[in-house]
Amino acid sequence: MQNERIAPDQAQVLVEAVFRLSGISIAATKTDFLEHRINRLLRESGVESVTDFVEQLRTAPAGPAALRLVEALTTHTTSFFRERAHFDWMTTTGLPSVVAEGAGRHQPLTIWSAACSTGAELWTAGMVVDTFARTRNLRWDLVGTDVSQKILRKAAVATFDEDDILPIPDEMRRRYLLRSRTLAVGKQRYRIAPELRSHARLAWANLLDLPTGMALTADIAFLRNVLIYFEPDDQLRAAANVARRIRPGGYLLTGHSESLASPPPGMTPVSPSIYRKE
Ligand SMILES: C[S@@+](CC[C@H](N)C(=O)[O-])C[C@H]1O[C@@H](n2cnc3c(N)ncnc32)[C@H](O)[C@@H]1O
Numbered sequence: 001m002q003n004e005r006i007a008p009d010q011a012q013v014l015v016e017a018v019f020r021l022s023g024i025s026i027a028a029t030k031t032d033f034l035e036h037r038i039n040r041l042l043r044e045s046g047v048e049s050v051t052d053f054v055e056q057l058r059t060a061p062a063g064p065a066a067l068r069l070v071e072a073l074t075t076h077t078t079s080f081f082r083e084r085a086h087f088d089w090m091t092t093t094g095l096p097s098v099v100a101e102g103a104g105r106h107q108p109l110t111i112w113s114a115a116c117s118t119g120a121e122l123w124t125a126g127m128v129v130d131t132f133a134r135t136r137n138l139r140w141d142l143v144g145t146d147v148s149q150k151i152l153r154k155a156a157v158a159t160f161d162e163d164d165i166l167p168i169p170d171e172m173r174r175r176y177l178l179r180s181r182t183l184a185v186g187k188q189r190y191r192i193a194p195e196l197r198s199h200a201r202l203a204w205a206n207l208l209d210l211p212t213g214m215a216l217t218a219d220i221a222f223l224r225n226v227l228i229y230f231e232p233d234d235q236l237r238a239a240a241n242v243a244r245r246i247r248p249g250g251y252l253l254t255g256h257s258e259s260l261a262s263p264p265p266g267m268t269p270v271s272p273s274i275y276r277k278e
Contacts, residue, residue, distance in 0.1 A: 104138030
């Protein structure tokens with residue numbers, strides 16, 4: 001089946017819809033990207049044509065087509081121990097500091113991966129916290145949220161390929177991964193061990209409009225490699241929304257290439273990608 005072309009007015013409807021729903025800003029002129037992603041969406045969802053899809057969006061701006069559009073146009077690139085310096089910082093500085101404020105004893109020490117994608121960031125944090133907590137008798141939780149239901153389902157299954165797990169140190173692989181079934185192509189799959197999975201909760205959340213009923217107060221929140229897709233105002237809005245759910249003395253981590261125009265309210269920068277809540 002040949003890829004269908006997308007007319008400029010259709011591209012405009014698509015990028016406006018995804019911006020309204022998730023804050024992700026995509027230029028309508030990125031036609032190669034749009035055609036590739038939208039044609040895959042049409043094939044997977046059985047919708048006949050771009051015209052039909054755009055019509056579905058027009059008639060139900062927050063309906064199933066809109067959700068599928070966000071799934072199709074979001075980028076989920078992630079990896080274990082991505083931007084490793086943050087995980088080293090957790091062990092040497094972040095975790096001792098939040099524990100000194102009572103985290104893990106008065107209440108569970110909570111790590112939040114606020115745009116968790118397939119969960120590599122969440123599970124990396126889990127390995128680091130468990131390694132730190134096991135000799136200290138601390139209670140701890142992991143929370144992963146994302147705007148894509150499809151990616152959250154993947155995160156919940158928590159299985160990864162041989163190539164995905166390469167950045168994980170050997171000792172952690174032995175402790176936190178279980179060998180899963182062998183794939184037809186001969187590649188081994190690995191699943192996150194139940195000791196980590198039992199600490200984790202996954203939920204749908206849009207960073208620009210966090211559900212008011214979401215019961216969550218984090219000690220360390222990861223907000224990494226998602227702000228780059230937002231316009232500057234929405235970057236500040238998303239960071240403020242996350243910051244509001246961080247405990248005093250807790251931390252917000254942003255991606256190393258994502259600088260905020262100003263620190264989120266109530267937070268002080270301690271390094272270019274680490275903010276502390278007063
Ligand atoms: C590139 S991944 C980053 C994953 C991980 N934080 C990391 O640094 O490896 C970006 C994720 O942000 C999610 N996302 C995009 N817009 C969002 C929004 N408005 N609210 C919540 N998640 C969003 C996407 O679905 C995607 O899974």
